[in-house]
Amino acid sequence: MLCLYNFGIYFYSLLVNLFALFNPKAKLFIQGRQNIFIHLQKSINSNHRHVWFHFASLGEFEQGRPVLEKIKELYPDKKIVVTFFSPSGYEIRKNYALAEGVFYLPLDTANHAKRFIDIINPEIAVFTKYEFWYHYFKILKARNIPLFLISGIFRPNQLFFKWYGGFYRSMLTSITHIFVQNEESKELLNGIGIDQVSLSGDTRFDRVFENVATVKKLTVVEEFIKGSNVLIAGSTWPQDEALIAEWIKNHAHWKVILAPHEIDAAHISQIVALFPGALKYTSLKNTPPSSFQILIIDNIGLLSSLYQYGNIAYIGGGFGAGIHNTLEAAAFGLPVIFGPRYQKFQEAKDLIKLQAASSISDGEGLENAIQTFTLNPAAGKKAQVYVMEKKGATKGILEKIKPWLT
Incomplete structure (x- = not known):
């Protein structure tokens, strides 16, 4: 099985190099890893021990950020190294102030893992939610370096729980402690003999609660709104945007703030074509905003920060691989609407049960959901209370990690 795994990593590298010829993200993925070990050696003092945080992408960074920042607060002399797998995380957080260095994670080969761990000399390693890399895990275990997985979530259809999943189960045995989001994950892991597990909850609740407490006002957005009802459409994709474009035609008394998931020039041009006369955020300073109905971020x-100005939130991604972050909106007391593919997200299912969220599949569903939430302002309060009651995961995780930090 290890041979297949190594071949898979090699084949993946070939594919990304091919896609890099025409795909900007793949190009960043390749360019960011060029001469990575030279860059690491110049940036990191290997004589120092480091606290290593690894994230798949930006969403996982925000999820693990409360733990990282609490460690830095409690142990200000600790030196932190952050790695990302995806460009969407690295490119936005590459200058993160609390880290001694932020890097792309070299692909998981035996040689890469050994060289990387030699250079950063980790005191502990913390991975968030998922990301299971055989060679990195194996070397950390061989060197008795504690490895923690926080905000983990597991489902029965994952390879760990298949009869042929022994290779993947072996990765779990390299983890010192796994902190999971729900009871189902804990039971699944216990069922395959993985007992170093705690039900801690999801650190995202701590992050979004903190965001509400520290949010800054956006004066130009306040000028755009001018007391109107506002739909905040966050992390949208083309199918989401098409639904909103049809809905807004018949709702002149509403305003829409649309923050797409991808902001490349081609996608922004598509959105402008869908919403004729919309105002782009980068043009706000030169244009009186209150006369516009649509603001494109x-x-x-x-x-x-935008959710503080909304009445209802639409969260994108539900017509693709899965919805994006609903908790940021819920924390501000907004009911949330999203597409049909939300089943992998416990918070989305919880919010629907609380009647603080609605899943839709077409324009009629969007119309009905917005009308329902407009007539039921208590739905947003239910969403906010849900977030408040779920916070606290960071504290429990820190209590268990502390012995390895002192």
Whole structure:
């Protein structure tokens, strides 16, 4: 099985190199790893021990961020190294101030893993939610370096729980402790003999609660709204945007703030064509905003602050691989709407049960959901209370990690 795994990593590398010829993200993936070990050796003092945090992408960074920042607060002399697998995480957080260095994670080969761990000399390693890399895990275990997985979530259809999944189960035995989001995950792991598991909850609740407490006002957005009802459409994809474009035609008394998941020039041009006369955020300073109905967010980093201005949130991704972050909106007391593919997200299922969220599959569903939430303002309060009651995972995780840090 190891031979197949190694071949899979090699084949993946070939595919990404091929896609890099015409795909900007794949190009960043390749360019970011060029001369990575030279860059690491110049940036990192291997004589120092480091706390290593690895994230798949930006969403996982925000999920693990409360634990990282709490460790830095409690142990300010600790040196932190952050790695990302995906460009969408690295490119946005490559200058993160609390880390001694932020890097792409070299692909998981035996040689790469050994060289990387030699250089950063980790005191502990913390991975978030998923990302299971055989060679990195094996070397960490061989060197008795504690490895933690936080906010983990497991499902019965994963390879760990198949009769032929022994190779993948072996990775779990390399983890010092696994902190999971729900009871089902704990039971699944216990059922295959993985007992170093705690039900801690999801650190994202801590992150979004903190965001509400520290959010900054956006004066130009306040000028755009001018007391109107506002739909915040976050992390949208083309199918989401098409539904909203049809809905807004018959709702002149509403305003829409649309923050797409991808903000490349081609996608922004598509959105502008869908919403004739829309105002782009980068043009706000030169244009009186209150006369516009649609505001397109064509830069990164604002979405989590925008929800403070909404009445209802639409979360994108539900017509593709799965929905994006619903908790940021819920924390501000907004009911949330999303497409049909939400089953992998426990918080989405919970919010639907609370009647604080609605899943839709077409324009009629969108119309009905917005009308329902407009007539039932208590739905947003239910969403906010749900977030408040779920926070606290970071504290429990830190209590168990502390012995390895002192």
